[in-house]
Structure formats: structure tokens, C-alpha cells
Amino acid sequence: MVSETEIYLKLKKELHKKGWILIGGEPPDGTNSMPRIELKDSSNISKGSKGSKKIDLVFFKGGFFLLLELKEEYDYSDVKKLNEIVQDEKWRKAFIIALKEKKALELKNISIDQQNYIHSNNLLIKAIAYSEGTAKHDDFVTFIVDKFGTNLHFGSGISENIKQLF
Amino acid sequence: MKIQIYCDALQEGEWFKNLSPNFKDADILSIKDRGKNPRIIDELIEYDRPDIILVIDGKVKLALEKTEEVPTGHNVGQRFARIVKSAEVSIPFIYFCPFVAMKHGKYANRCFINARLFTAIQNMSKIHNVSILVMNWVTDADYELIRTGEEDREIKLLIKELFNKNFQFEKSEIINDLQRKMEEERKARIAMHSSYDEPPNTVKIIDTSNLIRDLKEKFGNFKIPKLFIKNKETVFYTLGMTPENCRREDPFTGMQLVYDYYWCRTGPKITDRKRNLVLNIPLVDKKRWLSANPNEPHKKRHLYYTIPDALVLKDGIIVTENIKNQQKKLI
Numbered sequence: 001m002v003s004e005t006e007i008y009l010k011l012k013k014e015l016h017k018k019g020w021i022l023i024g025g026e027p028p029d030g031t032n033s034m035p036r037i038e039l040k041d042s043s044n045i046s047k048g049s050k051g052s053k054k055i056d057l058v059f060f061k062g063g064f065f066l067l068l069e070l071k072e073e074y075d076y077s078d079v080k081k082l083n084e085i086v087q088d089e090k091w092r093k094a095f096i097i098a099l100k101e102k103k104a105l106e107l108k109n110i111s112i113d114q115q116n117y118i119h120s121n122n123l124l125i126k127a128i129a130y131s132e133g134t135a136k137h138d139d140f141v142t143f144i145v146d147k148f149g150t151n152l153h154f155g156s157g158i159s160e161n162i163k164q165l166f
Numbered sequence: 167m168k169i170q171i172y173c174d175a176l177q178e179g180e181w182f183k184n185l186s187p188n189f190k191d192a193d194i195l196s197i198k199d200r201g202k203n204p205r206i207i208d209e210l211i212e213y214d215r216p217d218i219i220l221v222i223d224g225k226v227k228l229a230l231e232k233t234e235e236v237p238t239g240h241n242v243g244q245r246f247a248r249i250v251k252s253a254e255v256s257i258p259f260i261y262f263c264p265f266v267a268m269k270h271g272k273y274a275n276r277c278f279i280n281a282r283l284f285t286a287i288q289n290m291s292k293i294h295n296v297s298i299l300v301m302n303w304v305t306d307a308d309y310e311l312i313r314t315g316e317e318d319r320e321i322k323l324l325i326k327e328l329f330n331k332n333f334q335f336e337k338s339e340i341i342n343d344l345q346r347k348m349e350e351e352r353k354a355r356i357a358m359h360s361s362y363d364e365p366p367n368t369v370k371i372i373d374t375s376n377l378i379r380d381l382k383e384k385f386g387n388f389k390i391p392k393l394f395i396k397n398k399e400t401v402f403y404t405l406g407m408t409p410e411n412c413r414r415e416d417p418f419t420g421m422q423l424v425y426d427y428y429w430c431r432t433g434p435k436i437t438d439r440k441r442n443l444v445l446n447i448p449l450v451d452k453k454r455w456l457s458a459n460p461n462e463p464h465k466k467r468h469l470y471y472t473i474p475d476a477l478v479l480k481d482g483i484i485v486t487e488n489i490k491n492q493q494k495k496l497i
Contacts, residue, residue, distance in 0.1 A: 005176050030175030030217055031232050033313045040271050101270045103310050 002131040004028040007145045020059035035102035039094035068127040082126040172219040186325045214248035227333045230260040236277045243417025253294040265302045268309040281355035281362035286427040297335040391487040400442040413458035419469040442475045452482040
């Protein structure tokens with residue numbers, strides 16, 4: 001089985017080669033020189049990060065954001081988290097705020113019309129990666145990473161426009 | 167020259183390798199659990215694991231911690247034990263972190279490094295006669311961390327010079343400059359908040375004979391080590407742990423070391439103290455404490471029994487010298 005850290009390093013390199021711009025994220029362990037994208041829960045009135053959601057890797061290409069969650073093994077909690085972020089306007093707004101706070105787009109000279117990403121989920125791609133098993137979700141891009149390489153699976157709900165980005 | 171970069175996380179190993187062309191052929195190796203590494207690595211991770219351990223021709227040259235967290239609040243204690251261990255075994259340490267950065271969220275504000283960290287580190291560096299550097303991860307005008315690679319400029323220069331000086335830290339001019347910057351930062355933080363030059367609210371410096379009298383009144387007679395009586399003052403650190411949340415190591419195992427090196431220690435041994443160090447845990451009884459935090463040598467919580475002179479709990483006292491003596495007898 002490939003570790004989460006190995007999946008993290010591998011996908012960072014492979015997606016970069018395919019023209020995806022790394023915006024931010026958080027490594028499974030330790031520190032990396034990129035902004036941590038932490039979506040704050042707007043309903044949390046107390047101090048601290050209770051209820052916040054962090055995304056493992058965020059990339060940008062052709063106007064689309066790729067929101068990628070990684071695990072050594074398939075974990076439904078990743079699917080649930082990304083569904084919540086992408087389907088709920090509150091979380092989409094929190095995502096844009098997080099990018100803005102950390103100057104994540106500015107750092108890469110990317111400018112977007114924020115409202116397009118808050119009012120609609122069409123430009124947010126949900127993706128999960130793990131080391132063994134099969135793809136399970138129609139509206140997800142799935143990376144199966146083993147020691148021999150990376151297999152990319154598009155769910156039946158993924159459009160041709162998006163497929164061409166990979 | 168055989169160079170090995172031991173790392174806690176692979177991306178940190180890769181980051182370190184890219185700091186110098188001298189590391190071109192270096193091997194990146196993972197720091198494994200204690201007991202599964204070469205002896206020199208196991209010794210260094212006895213309390214806790216640094217991010218990077220640099221080994222050249224079989225000798226450890228330095229250890230390093232990299233974090234984007236500003237050392238303030240709990241973050242100060244969380245990483246301190248690994249710095250202490252490095253000093254104890256005379257390995258230079260680099261702590262690469264922001265001196266100031268923006269904290270986001272509802273209460274967004276600038277967050278400054280805790281000045282007590284500098285004082286504790288300066289004292290520790292003198293006591294163990296080893297270089298311990300706190301290097302600033304620079305930020306932009308809005309206090310956001312720089313992540314363009316420019317943040318590594320100073321550390322790259324340092325590594326280059328260390329190779330030129332054969333890793334003799336005392337001969338490096340860059341290190342003198344870094345130490346000057348640390349001192350400037352310490353003074354600036356204290357000028358901003360003078361309370362950082364004094365103990366925090368959780369720490370009191372009290373009269374030892376009064377403490378002994380109060381403890382005897384409360385808990386009856388107990389065996390007091392001679393050294394404890396000799397020190398006129400005691401640093402009394404109160405930990406607000408409850409019975410429900412008392413099974414924890416961070417930040418307390420590290421914070422006690424910050425206070426130890428700030429107000430107690432005079433030499434490299436635990437017994438070299440001008441003040442006693444006592445942990446006060448008033449909400450937790452002895453039975454609950456010992457079941458939640460047994461003295462396990464392979465866990466960081468063993469520092470509760472090896473660092474302070476005593477722990478005062480809700481219904482009793484643990485004198486750590488008595489534990490050490492029992493362990494010696496068992497050995």
C-alpha cells in the first residue's frame with residue numbers, strides 16, 4: 001500500500017506536469033511551503049477553528065478548481081466533506097474567503113470572478129485519491145495511486161470539458 | 167562525503183535537500199519509531215521528533231524544525247522538548263518559524279512570537295554550550311507568509327557557510343548575525359508587552375519552605391529530597407487539566423521545560439537548579455493522573471516524571487526523585 005504522504009507527493013508532481021497550478025493545501029504530516037486552505041464555519045461564533053474544513057490539495061486550471069482529498073485507503077468522510085463544500089453556498093463562500101485571506105491566487109497571478117464560484121458549483125471539481133480499490137462515485141474524479149503508477153477514473157457525471165483538463 | 171537527511175515527513179526532507187547543491191547526492195530517509203533507527207537518531211528523538219536530522223559521514227551535524235505556526239500559546243510548548251533533547255546531546259538546532267504572522271478567522275490579527283521562548287533558548291544554549299537558532303520565516307507587508315522560495319534565502323546562506331566552516335557553528339558570522347536578530351526580536355516583544363519578561367499567570371515563584379509547610383498541612387508528611395529543601399524558591403506551574411482531559415502531553419511537557427530553562431536551570435543536569443520546578447494539577451486526583459499518564463519511557467509523557475521535582479495533585483504528591491530512586495533500585 002502507498003502511504004498518504006507518497007500519494008500527496010506523487011499527485012503534486014503529476015498534476016503540475018499536466019498544467020494544474022498548485023494553489024494550496026496541507027500535507028498529511030509536517031509543513032510544506034504553500035498556503036493552508038482552511039474553510040471557516042461562518043456559524044461558529046467562538047474563537048478557534050471548530051467546525052472548519054481543510055482541503056488536502058487545491059489546484060487551478062482553465063477556470064476550474066480541483067479540490068482533492070487524499071487517504072491511504074478509501075474513506076467516505078472525504079466524499080462527504082467535498083460534497084458539503086461544493087454543494088453548499090455557505091462553504092463555497094468560505095472557500096473563496098480562505099483563498100483570499102491567504103493571498104493564494106494572488107501568489108500565482110490568478111484572478112477570478114469570485115461570484116461565479118460562490119453562486120454555482122460548476123467550476124469546482126471534487127476529487128479523491130487513495131492507494132487501492134476502485135472508483136465509486138459518479139460525480140468525482142478518482143486517483144488510484146499504487147507503487148506502479150497512478151490510474152485516473154472519471155465518474156459518469158464528469159463532463160468532457162473537465163476530462164480534457166487531465 | 168556521505169550525507170543522509172533523516173526526516174519526519176518526506177516533503178520536508180525534499181525541501182531540506184533543495185537548500186544546498188551539496189545535498190545533491192544525499193539520501194532522504196524517514197525517521198522511524200524509536201528503537202528502529204541508528205543509535206544516533208534514536209538518542210536525538212528520545213523526547214520528541216524534529217523535522218530534519220542531518221547526518222554527514224555518520225555524525226549528526228544539526229537538527230531542524232520547520233513550522234508555519236508562530237510560536238505562541240500552545241505552539242511554544244509543543245515543539246520545545248525536541249529542542250531541549252538536541253541541546254542535551256550537543257547537537258545544534260535550527261527552529262525555522264515566523265516571528266510574526268497573520269492569524270485568520272473571526273478574530274483575525276497579527277500573532278507575535280512569545281518572547282519567553284528566546285530567553286529560554288538563550289539560557290539553554292549557554293548551559294549546554296551549543297548553538298540553538300530561531301530563524302524567521304519572513305512575511306509580506308500584510309503579515310502573510312512568503313512562499314515564493316525567498317523565505318529560504320537566509321537558511322540557504324547559512325547551510326552554505328556551514329559547509330565552508332566544516333559545520334563549526336562558532337566560526338560562522340551568519341550565526342552571530344542570527345543571534346543578534348533573535349535578541350532584537352526578544353527585546354522588541356518585551357517592549358511591546360513587558361509582561362513577557364515575567365512569568366505568565368499560570369506560573370508563580372514561591373517560597374519553598376512555605377510550600378512544604380502548606381503541602382504537609384494538606385497531605386501529611388512526605389519524603390522531601392535534600393536538594394528541594396536547599397532551593398529557597400520554587401517555580402510553581404499550574405496546569406488547568408481536568409480529569410476528563412488530563413491524558414495529554416502537549417503543550418505541558420514542553421512548557422515545563424521552557425519555564426525550567428527560563429527560571430530554574432543553572433547547569434546541564436536536572437539537579438542543576440537554583441529553583442525547584444513543581445507542576446500543580448489541582449483538579450486531578452493521583453489515581454486518575456497515574457492511569458491517564460503512566461510513566462512510559464517511550465512516550466513524551468515520561469517528561470512529567472523526569473523533568474519536574476514534584477507534581478502536586480488534588481489528593482497527593484508525586485516526588486519524582488523518589489520515582490527515579492525506585493527505578494534505580496529496580497535496575
